[in-house]
Amino acid sequence: EIVLTQSPGTLSLSPGERATLSCRASQSVTSSHLAWYQQKPGQAPRLLIYAASRRATGIPDRFSGSGSGTDFTLTISRLEPEDFAVYFCLQYGNSAWTFGQGTKVEIK
């Protein structure tokens, strides 16, 4: 099983600042099958990024993903008020998918 470790656990930032979230895998993720989701309280997760760097339909371009192998990053270039939420990464590169434990982006 591939273990995904997200860091930091919590990120305290102000609107307009840049957010950089990390997702590290215990072994290489096949074909960069790595996705990022945003979740707000009481809601289902929303797909932001798939294939490590491709934005999902309707996702603003302030969200970007990068990385390959075992190290992946989600960057929010300028935080908007609606971006304060929990973010999860998901690897789907083999037949045993796994999620990271999440990073909470909170208002400083």
Place this chain on the structure above:
Amino acid sequence: QVRLQESGPGLVKPSETLSLTCTVSGGSVSSSSYQWGWIRQPPGGGLEWIGNIYYSGNTYYNPSLKSRVTISVDTSKNQFSLKLSAVTGADTAVYFCARQIDGYIPVPFDYWGQGTLVSVSS
């Protein structure tokens, strides 16, 4: 517009079987373009992938749950279902169903149901 809706009992007794159904509208569960999956989230916790099913009925499961999980598809009702046997309090969670787009560059879980809370208690 694709919509997924989970349904099933909100309370299950320990050692019994949890059964949930996901009804899909705006898309067909029998399409070769998609896979369908279940994910759960304990209160205040993170996400855990449970398993996926292809339109053909082929499945793959989380190894930690595999011995207790069955996912099936009912094309006549455009639904897919989850059964989790021998439940304990650790299975208390919000259960989500979701869709994956298959293909050369698969798109995982682009549409989700709103989730349903299942509590395990006597």
